Structure formats: structure tokens, C-alpha cells
Amino acid sequence: MKKLLAVIACLPVLLQNCAKTNDTPEPVSSVSTVSSVSSVSTASSVLSTTTYNYLVTFPAHIQTALAATDNMPANNPITNDGAILGRVLFYDKNLSFNRTVSCGSCHKQANAFDDEVALSKGFDNALTTRNSMSLLNIRFYKSGKMFWDERAATVEKQALQPIQNHLEMGLTLAELESRVKAQSYYPALFQKAFGSTSIDSVKIAKALAQFERSIVTYQSKYDRVKQGLETFTTLEARGEQVFLTAPANAGAVSCAGCHTPPMFLTSTPAGAFAFPREAGINGQPRFKSGSLRNISTRKFLFHNGTIADVSTMLNAGVPAHGVPRPDVAALLAFFNTLTDDSITSDPKFSNPFKQ
Numbered sequence: 001m002k003k004l005l006a007v008i009a010c011l012p013v014l015l016q017n018c019a020k021t022n023d024t025p026e027p028v029s030s031v032s033t034v035s036s037v038s039s040v041s042t043a044s045s046v047l048s049t050t051t052y053n054y055l056v057t058f059p060a061h062i063q064t065a066l067a068a069t070d071n072m073p074a075n076n077p078i079t080n081d082g083a084i085l086g087r088v089l090f091y092d093k094n095l096s097f098n099r100t101v102s103c104g105s106c107h108k109q110a111n112a113f114d115d116e117v118a119l120s121k122g123f124d125n126a127l128t129t130r131n132s133m134s135l136l137n138i139r140f141y142k143s144g145k146m147f148w149d150e151r152a153a154t155v156e157k158q159a160l161q162p163i164q165n166h167l168e169m170g171l172t173l174a175e176l177e178s179r180v181k182a183q184s185y186y187p188a189l190f191q192k193a194f195g196s197t198s199i200d201s202v203k204i205a206k207a208l209a210q211f212e213r214s215i216v217t218y219q220s221k222y223d224r225v226k227q228g229l230e231t232f233t234t235l236e237a238r239g240e241q242v243f244l245t246a247p248a249n250a251g252a253v254s255c256a257g258c259h260t261p262p263m264f265l266t267s268t269p270a271g272a273f274a275f276p277r278e279a280g281i282n283g284q285p286r287f288k289s290g291s292l293r294n295i296s297t298r299k300f301l302f303h304n305g306t307i308a309d310v311s312t313m314l315n316a317g318v319p320a321h322g323v324p325r326p327d328v329a330a331l332l333a334f335f336n337t338l339t340d341d342s343i344t345s346d347p348k349f350s351n352p353f354k355q
Contacts, residue, residue: 047088047185052348054083054214061226061262062218069263071144071213076156076206078214081192086211088189089204091351094179095163096123097170103162103208106132109349112294113215118305122167129167131305134298136343137291139213143267148287148303149280159208160201173201180204215349217263217293217340225337226262232337239334242327264292264338278304294343296335310335 055078058066072078089095091104106120106128107113113135119127130148138146138155145151146158162168163176171179180186180199187197194203217223224230232240244261246254257270269289280287280303287303301307314328323331343349 047353050347050352051080051084054078054080054210054348056214056216056218058216058218059223059227062216062223065140065262069140069142069266071142071155072139073154073156076209078210079193081189082194082207082210083214084211085186085189085193086207086209086214087349088185088352089180089208090211091353092183093353094183095169095171095176098123101169104351106162106168107135109351110344112136112298112344113349114298116299118300120168122165123170124167126167130303131300133290133303134294135212135215136217136293137215137263137265139216140263140291141265141267141288145267145288150282150288155209155212156205159205159212176204177201215343217291217338217343219342220293220340221337222262223340233333235330235333236337239327239330239332242323242331243334258289259292264295265290292335293338294340296332296339297344 057063076082089103090107091102093099093102093105095102101121101123106115108115115132118131119129120132121127133148143150144154146155147161152158152161160173160176163171164173177200186199190199190203191197193207221230225232243255246257253270258266260266266289295301295310299309301310301313307313311328311332314323314331
């Protein structure tokens with residue numbers, strides 16, 4: 001699972017994928033809770049499982065984009081029970097070799113399901129070979145191909161690879177299934193999600209994929225503007241126009257050609273940004289284009305994490321992503337409107353393990 005902020009992109013402009021035990025149950029959210037809390041103790045932690053609603057009715061501009069780009073397969077639709085199981089699996093450190101890391105260790109909610117370092121640490125403190133990509137809005141990546149080089153055909157296929165990676169989590173599929181079966185809280189969760197207490201890697205992958213696809217941003221200022229609830233400032237409006245407009249030079253495409261609104265990503269980018277001497281998609285020197293949502297708060301961009309933040313990228317004139325200096329402030333102002341703070345604090349996406 002390495003950082004979806006692809007920033008591959010457009011030729012001209014821009015941007016560019018434990019402490020002590022706490023026996024207090026997780027609080028029930030008055031907004032998104034569907035039912036009550038139950039807690040199961042393990043040797044070192046308390047697991048709190050609140051039943052949340054993951055079946056969101058999105059605003060019209062988001063729903064229209066979803067209809068055109070949804071990669072959710074018919075055999076694995078998001079359900080509340082499936083996403084709840086996926087959430088537990090996502091944060092469960094039992095799914096790593098020495099039980100020290102989880103999927104959530106490298107895809108942190110507070111960092112927009114991104115990491116705050118260029119390369120993440122695996123279970124034995126070895127560094128990953130790619131930057132951890134954000135998981136925001138991966139459901140809108142139409143091709144469904146995951147990782148910076150798109151080597152996984154679906155989110156389901158992607159979900160198990162970090163667990164098996166010798167640097168990241170270090171388990172075999174047989175070991176994964178054994179670890180999950182050994183935890184007392186899983187049979188009931190699998191029963192509710194899949195109608196059976198039987199546990200296997202296929203179901204584990206499906207549940208993880210349901211949770212990951214549910215992580216959608218739709219409560220930013222940009223979204224309120226598109227719903228007619230708020231208006232851009234003059235500088236923000238200017239930034240949107242810069243983002244949408246292709247420069248005058250021959251062959252140029254707009255930023256939106258690779259980061260298409262309203263989710264600011266596409267699996268069929270209009271441009272191409274080459275990284276010489278690096279093999280990416282189909283062995284070529286290019287990498288996937290990911291969502292720019294929450295880009296203003298994210299750090300270490302591109303597949304190798306070499307660019308500190310979006311301001312650095314614009315001001316340093318990264319090839320094919322630099323912009324005229326007068327436009328930098330406007331673009332940064334516009335990018336700020338893409339920040340959805342709720343996604344980084346909503347309890348339904350948080351760690352259910354209280355340690």
C-alpha cells in the first residue's frame with residue numbers, strides 16, 4: 001500500500017497514490033453510529049467495535065464522479081459489517097511477523113492515510129522501497145490498479161501484498177490465516193460480514209478492500225462550494241482556473257488532465273511525467289496519478305517521497321509541475337480548499353484497538 005498521491009503528471013503545471021492497557025470502550029458517535037459498542041479483551045489490548053454507517057449518500061458532484069469511475073466489483077460491495085471487519089484487520093498488529101505494525105502504521109488517519117516520512121518502517125525497522133501512498137478516494141481510480149506501478153489489478157489483490165512483503169509485514173498467507181483465526185474477536189466479525197465464521201485470505205482481502213474503498217473525502221470547502229453552500233475567495237477562484245486551464249505552449253495539458261475533479265485523480269492521465277532510470281507502470285519510467293485531496297497537509301510526495309510538500313514542489317519548479325511564480329499563491333489557496341479535516345478524525349476510520 002504505498003502512497004496514492006501520484007503526482008505523475010501533467011506536462012506543464014503542477015502536482016503533480018504500545019502504551020498501557022485502557023479498559024475504556026470507544027465512545028459511540030451520535031452522528032454515524034448505527035448500533036452499540038461491544039468490547040473483547042486480548043492479552044494486551046481492548047478491542048472496541050462500534051457499528052458505523054459506511055453507506056454514505058454523497059453530494060451530487062461526488063456521486064456523478066463515482067458513477068463514472070467506481071472500481072468496486074459486484075462480488076464485493078461495501079457493507080457496514082464488511083467495512084467494520086476491514087477496519088479491525090487494517091489496524092491489527094497481529095497481522096505482522098513480530099506483531100509490531102499494521103496497515104494503519106504506514107497509512108495513518110491523522111496524515112490522510114498517508115505517512116509523515118519519505119519511506120516507512122516495516123516490522124523489523126527496515127525501510128520500504130517506495131513512499132507510502134495515501135488511500136484517499138481509491139474507489140474512484142477507475143482501472144482499479146493499485147500501487148505506484150499499478151502491479152495489483154484490484155484493491156482486493158493489493159490488500160494482501162504488504163502483509164506478505166518481507167520488509168513490510170512479513171507473513172505468508174497461511175500464517176496470516178492462522179493469526180486471524182487465533183484471535184477471539186474475529187469469528188463473530190466474519191459471521192456478521194460474510195455469514196460464516198470460516199476465515200481465509202480471500203475474505204480478509206475483501207474486508208480490507210471494503211474498508212479502504214469507504215475512505216472518501218467529500219466535506220471540504222471545495223465540496224461546499226460545488227454544492228452552492230459557500231464561495232471561493234478571489235485567490236481560490238483564480239487557483240481553480242489555473243488548475244483547469246492548459247498553458248499556451250504546444251502539447252501542454254492542464255493539471256486537471258491528470259488529476260481530474262472532483263476527486264482530483266484519474267487512471268487515464270492525459271500527460272506523462274518521466275522518471276529516468278526508474279521502472280514503474282509496465283516497466284516504463286512513469287507512476288500512477290493519485291488524488292490531490294488533502295494535498296496541502298500531506299508530506300513527502302511522489303513515489304520516492306523526495307519532494308517535501310506541495311509548496312516545495314511548486315516553488316522549486318519540479319519538471320512538468322512548476323508554475324509561473326504569480327500563480328503559485330493562487331494554486332496553493334485552491335489546494336487548501338481540497339482539505340477535508342473530517343476524514344482525519346472520523347471515528348469510523350480510526351484505530352479500534354485501545355492499548
